[in-house]
Amino acid sequence: NAGVMQNPRHLVRRRGQEARLRCSPMKGHSHVYWYRQLPEEGLKFMVYLQKENIIDESGMPKERFSAEFPKEGPSILRIQQVVRGDSAAYFCASSNTGTSVSYNEQFFGPGTRLTVL
Amino acid sequence: GQQVMQIPQYQHVQEGEDFTTYCNSSTTLSNIQWYKQRPGGHPVFLIQLVKSGEVKKQKRLTFQFGEAKKNSSLHITATQTTDVGTYFCAGLSNYQLIWGAGTKLIIKP
Numbered sequence: 001n002a003g004v005m006q007n008p009r010h011l012v013r014r015r016g017q018e019a020r021l022r023c024s025p026m027k028g029h030s031h032v033y034w035y036r037q038l039p040e041e042g043l044k045f046m047v048y049l050q051k052e053n054i055i056d057e058s059g060m061p062k063e064r065f066s067a068e069f070p071k072e073g074p075s076i077l078r079i080q081q082v083v084r085g086d087s088a089a090y091f092c093a094s095s096n097t098g099t100s101v102s103y104n105e106q107f108f109g110p111g112t113r114l115t116v117l
Numbered sequence: 118g119q120q121v122m123q124i125p126q127y128q129h130v131q132e133g134e135d136f137t138t139y140c141n142s143s144t145t146l147s148n149i150q151w152y153k154q155r156p157g158g159h160p161v162f163l164i165q166l167v168k169s170g171e172v173k174k175q176k177r178l179t180f181q182f183g184e185a186k187k188n189s190s191l192h193i194t195a196t197q198t199t200d201v202g203t204y205f206c207a208g209l210s211n212y213q214l215i216w217g218a219g220t221k222l223i224i225k226p
Binding site for chain 2: 033035041042043044045056058091093104105106107108109110111
C-alpha cells in the first residue's frame with residue numbers, strides 16, 4: 001500500500017532554469033495539495049487540486065508557478081525561471097475527500113528539496 | 118484573511134517535563150487537525166477534532182478543541198526524546214485548511 005510518492009527527492013537547478021516536481025497521490029485519492037516549506041519555517045499552502053481541476057490556488061505566486069493534476073498521471077508543480085528564493089522543500093499531500101467534507105486527513109509525501117544555485 | 122495563530126514558536130524542555138502548544142483562529146472552525154513533523158521528515162497526521170469542547174487522548178498526548186471552536190491545544194505529558202519535532206495545527210474554515218506556523222519542541226541535553 002504505497003503512500004504518497006514524490007520525485008525527485010532532491011533537485012538542483014541554476015537560476016533561470018525550470019523545475020518540475022511530481023507527486024503521485026495515494027491509491028484512491030483524488031485530492032492533491034502542494035505546500036512549500038522554507039528551512040526552520042512552517043508549511044505554506046500553495047494550491048489544492050482535484051483531478052483535472054484547480055480548486056484553490058490562493059497560495060501560489062501568480063507568476064512562474066503553475067500546477068496541474070491530469071486525468072492520468074501524477075500531479076505536477078512547475079516553477080519556471082527559478083530564482084534563489086525558490087529554494088525550499090516542496091511537499092505534496094493527498095486525501096480521499098476534499099475540504100467540503102468534515103473529515104479530510106491529509107497524507108504527505110517525503111517532499112522534494114529544491115536548491116537553486 | 119483567515120488566520121490560525123500558533124504559539125509558542127519554540128519550546129525548550131527538559132526530558133520529562135510537559136509541553137503545550139496553542140492555536141487560535143480568527144474565525145470559527147469546522148474542525149481542527151494536528152500534525153507532527155520530525156526533523157528532516159514530512160508532516161504526519163495525529164488527530165482531528167470536530168465537536169465543540171472535544172477532548173481526545175493518545176497516550177501522553179491530550180488534544181482539546183475550544184467551546185467556541187476557535188482555539189485548540191496539544192499537551193504532552195512527560196516528554197521523551199521521541200517527541201522531538203514540530204507540531205502543526207490546521208483548521209478547516211470555509212472549505213479551506215488554514216495552517217498554524219508550528220511549534221518546535223526541543224529537548225534540552
